[in-house]
Amino acid sequence: MSGVAAVGAAVFAIGFSTTLAMPLFTAYAAREGGGAGGLALAFIAYAATLIVTAPLLGGLSDRIGRRPCVLAGLALAGLSTLALILAPGLAALAVARALQGLAIGLIAGGATAWAAELAGGPEAGRRAARVTAFGTAGSYAAGGLATLGALWLLGDGEPPLTFWLHIAAVAVLIPVVARLPDRRPRERVAWLRVPAFPRGTVASSFGMFAAWGVTGVAITSVPSALAAAGHPRLGPLAVCFMILVGTAVQQAIGQLPARRLSLIGLPVLAAGAGLVVLGTLAASPALLLAGGALVGSAAYGFLFVGALAAASEAASGEDRARAAAGVFLVAHAGFCIPPLLTGLAVDAFGAPAALTGFWLALALFCALLALLLRR
Structure with a gap:
């Protein structure tokens, strides 16, 4: 070897x-x-x-x-x-x-x-x-x-x-x-090695907060809701499909500008998350797989590549490593906070209310980030 x-x-x-x-x-x-x-x-x-x-x-x-x-x-x-x-x-x-x-x-x-x-x-x-x-x-x-x-x-x-x-x-x-x-x-x-956030990269970095927030919810609350409905294997299958599609899209993305990648990824993420929520509540494999494909494309493809590209373009030399670390810091915060809050909400209010509330908050957050990126 x-x-x-x-x-x-x-x-x-x-x-x-x-x-x-x-x-x-x-x-x-x-x-x-x-x-x-x-x-x-x-x-x-x-x-x-x-x-x-x-x-x-x-x-x-x-x-x-x-x-x-x-x-x-x-x-x-x-x-x-x-x-x-x-x-x-x-x-x-x-x-x-x-x-x-x-x-x-x-x-x-x-x-x-x-x-x-x-x-x-x-x-x-x-x-x-x-x-x-x-x-x-x-x-x-x-x-x-x-x-x-x-x-x-x-x-x-x-x-x-x-x-x-x-x-x-x-x-x-x-x-x-x-x-x-x-x-x-x-x-x-x-x-x-302290993370850094160069000027003009905050909105694209927080796109990763939204992206990995959705994937975290898809790995925790979505399978929990499906298991409670008698479908314990459907959630993990949809998550694996999401990651596979996201990996393929990541490799296929061309040399698009960083800002455009993020602007494409935000609505795709919101649409995919909406399908995942609908698929979970209806226990529909077709909706789950379609939503997982969109979420994977946005989270691991457009938003991930766009955030790293924006950080790399805005920094130079050793600061590029610190800027990339800033992206991963925000992304992993997204992997923590939305899944935990959504999981607690599922236990307190039930899956339909919790997942619907999560999607509404996500859609609003994505719209705000898109507005900041356009400005």
């Missing part, structure tokens, strides 16, 4: 862990009586951990080297799966999500840089970015789909076979990655 492929496989294994247990989220919540709010609280441990640790982890690989960070990420991803094997439930899910947040934080940026250093040559950066981007986005959909397939083929017994396969893959990859060469950093790098 080449060095670039080994790093890509490590990134894939770490990302795979984040959605591996997604088809069982509602089962964990139902088993412990946590409801949609309890599930959302356990789920957001991932994003909350990333928000808290991002200033420290963002530049860690530049200070201590790439290999220790990737190895630690693999170990933490394996431990997250082991926690769910040993004690399946909301408490273990919260621990697993926190471990996954640390793992992703450790490899963010550093894994792509290491792959580029291992590749060498004039096309190194582009090739490395393609490998790690596919490893990241592709793994998010693959984890949930693999477990859905295992549950369908082998029954509902826990833990699913995919949990053990993930542990085995991590055990194989750790010695492979440990043998890769790693250039020790020669320059001193600051321990903290």
